[in-house]
Amino acid sequence: MDPIDRRSFLKSLTAATGAAFLCIPAARAAQPKARVVVVGGGFGGASVAKYLRLLDAGIEVTLVERATRYTSCPLSNEVISHSRDIQSLQTGYERLARRGVRIVHGEVVGVDPAGKKVSLADGKSLDYDALVVSPGVDFNYGAVAGLTPEISETRLPHAWKAGAQTLLLRKQLAAMPDGGRFIIAVPKGPFRCPPGPYERAAQVAMYCKHHGKKKAKVLILDANDSFSKRPLFEQAWKELYGYGPNGMIEWVAGASGGAVEEVDADAMTCRTTFDEFKADVLNVIPPHHAGKIAKTAGLVNSGVWCAVRPDNMESTAHKDIYVIGDACAGGDLASNNPFPKSAHMANSQAKVVAASLVAKLNGLPPPVPVYTNTCYSVVAHDWGFSVVHLYRVEGNTWVYVKEGSGISPVTIGSGKDAKPVSRLHRKIEAQYAAGWLDNLMTDAFG
Amino acid sequence: MRHTILSLALALLSAPTLAALDIEPLARTCNGCHGVGGVSVAAPIPSIGGLPKAYLKRVMKQWKYGERTSITMDRIVKGFSDDQIDALAEYFARQPWVPTPQPAAEAVLAKGKAAAGDTCRDCHGLTGNDPDVDAPLLNGQWAQYLELELMKYRSNEFKMPHRKMKKAARDMKPDDVSAAARYYGAQGK
Numbered sequence: 001m002d003p004i005d006r007r008s009f010l011k012s013l014t015a016a017t018g019a020a021f022l023c024i025p026a027a028r029a030a031q032p033k034a035r036v037v038v039v040g041g042g043f044g045g046a047s048v049a050k051y052l053r054l055l056d057a058g059i060e061v062t063l064v065e066r067a068t069r070y071t072s073c074p075l076s077n078e079v080i081s082h083s084r085d086i087q088s089l090q091t092g093y094e095r096l097a098r099r100g101v102r103i104v105h106g107e108v109v110g111v112d113p114a115g116k117k118v119s120l121a122d123g124k125s126l127d128y129d130a131l132v133v134s135p136g137v138d139f140n141y142g143a144v145a146g147l148t149p150e151i152s153e154t155r156l157p158h159a160w161k162a163g164a165q166t167l168l169l170r171k172q173l174a175a176m177p178d179g180g181r182f183i184i185a186v187p188k189g190p191f192r193c194p195p196g197p198y199e200r201a202a203q204v205a206m207y208c209k210h211h212g213k214k215k216a217k218v219l220i221l222d223a224n225d226s227f228s229k230r231p232l233f234e235q236a237w238k239e240l241y242g243y244g245p246n247g248m249i250e251w252v253a254g255a256s257g258g259a260v261e262e263v264d265a266d267a268m269t270c271r272t273t274f275d276e277f278k279a280d281v282l283n284v285i286p287p288h289h290a291g292k293i294a295k296t297a298g299l300v301n302s303g304v305w306c307a308v309r310p311d312n313m314e315s316t317a318h319k320d321i322y323v324i325g326d327a328c329a330g331g332d333l334a335s336n337n338p339f340p341k342s343a344h345m346a347n348s349q350a351k352v353v354a355a356s357l358v359a360k361l362n363g364l365p366p367p368v369p370v371y372t373n374t375c376y377s378v379v380a381h382d383w384g385f386s387v388v389h390l391y392r393v394e395g396n397t398w399v400y401v402k403e404g405s406g407i408s409p410v411t412i413g414s415g416k417d418a419k420p421v422s423r424l425h426r427k428i429e430a431q432y433a434a435g436w437l438d439n440l441m442t443d444a445f446g
Numbered sequence: 447m448r449h450t451i452l453s454l455a456l457a458l459l460s461a462p463t464l465a466a467l468d469i470e471p472l473a474r475t476c477n478g479c480h481g482v483g484g485v486s487v488a489a490p491i492p493s494i495g496g497l498p499k500a501y502l503k504r505v506m507k508q509w510k511y512g513e514r515t516s517i518t519m520d521r522i523v524k525g526f527s528d529d530q531i532d533a534l535a536e537y538f539a540r541q542p543w544v545p546t547p548q549p550a551a552e553a554v555l556a557k558g559k560a561a562a563g564d565t566c567r568d569c570h571g572l573t574g575n576d577p578d579v580d581a582p583l584l585n586g587q588w589a590q591y592l593e594l595e596l597m598k599y600r601s602n603e604f605k606m607p608h609r610k611m612k613k614a615a616r617d618m619k620p621d622d623v624s625a626a627a628r629y630y631g632a633q634g635k
Binding site: 051054344347348351352355367368369370371372374386388390401403404405406408412421422424425428429431432434435436437438439440442443446 | 471478479480481486490491517518521522590591594597598603
């Protein structure tokens, strides 16, 4: 093939509909050109399964996921504040199945990188030519004395995986008396959804303000010294709910003793380096690490995360295994701009893996990878803002593209000429947030 | 001999060059917010697949060079080269326009049709499917998005450089803005 032919072949291959490949006769389709197994059916796993099938229907894709329904973490803070039904964040895997993805509801308990095989809890196993691991995060409960998985499930919910704990926290907020104290304990980063705890504080404050709890306090005890979208959050907190010792929302940095080291579920207290705090609702988010199967498979090789290659997200520990989503460590580490652990980032990584695998399996030149993230936070029904990230790959390292990244404006203009951003701007962004979630869910699961 | 070396050199050069210009991986990143093929399923976010190339190019470059205010896109496009913007515009213009007709009350549709006939028809066509070469299609575009966009045109807080559009949007009565958005949102092919 000369380069022009390769080019036109690649174009037909990557046509949005994948129509060229849907024409493959059934007899040939019965013998797949490759078998790809995807572990984990969150935003990352669902997106990679879908895009593999879109780009080349000759690839057999099997998605292994424990649950039959998925609940989106993005915008689940709106469930806690009674602004949104949890059903609006849920989806099944039927649409992926209709695209020809084989859905296996089970649990992967072992990976054999040499034999290219994964084993399932029910004793079955699956052979693969390529394996994509998208396990999300698990929690290190032991890092907080007095905390156990059982206590999180029943009394001190972290609600950091949307589902039953989200609903428990919603109930606890509704039952909190006026003048009550809602504590959010934020673990040392990196953690899933960097702006999440601060959006949650705003959503809780919004609920209190409009539901007869104007004397409530939302106290953020933070193991870190700063946070995502900070100037935007602080501006909104101040304007909407009051911020600081006399406001509804208060934030204690790690350097000021914000790191929670111990909890007492009976006394409803938590202890930091310097102080003890009593709470009416205690929302303790434990530190994270890569989902358990990543460790079992020997993929954890960068602290508690999985290092991957910048050009295609392949594990640096094992060949033909790709790690995407919250479990991976990637991005421009040199300039202190790692990949944020977000749904949109996982979706973007999934597209890079799908395109790279399809090119490789068809003997085509590797595509040029690009990674993007757009992440909205909603601090009131009519007030939202966002951050965008853009990464390119140069010389086999990630480069954070500053010009194509950044947060919503804090002010219009700067210095003496700075003017406030209009409420219309914030209102439009709150509406975009809802639209972003619907399109992202459809891009991954639809 | 010289000829052979030249074609060999060209072949070597063209492979990576062509790869670098392959816009589809970048275009695919747009799907996260705008839908596969630029067909949005969410009312606040516009469908972009099938919009005129000239329109897509112009707005993206206006955002990039600070001539037009956006909410999110003006930050995103600043990371793209002009060539990438042109290629993205071409890519999305090549996709089919898929209207999403949204139901609206009869009275709203009648009011919206009258407003559209008075104000919008000249550039966008009465049903929104016959626009000027550089104006966007409106038939079956999301009404909520259209209304938000019209609010930007009517506000002094946003830099919206299209003078004719700005004047048209500001001359409309507030009720007519919403009705016209719903009317166009209700149109099919």
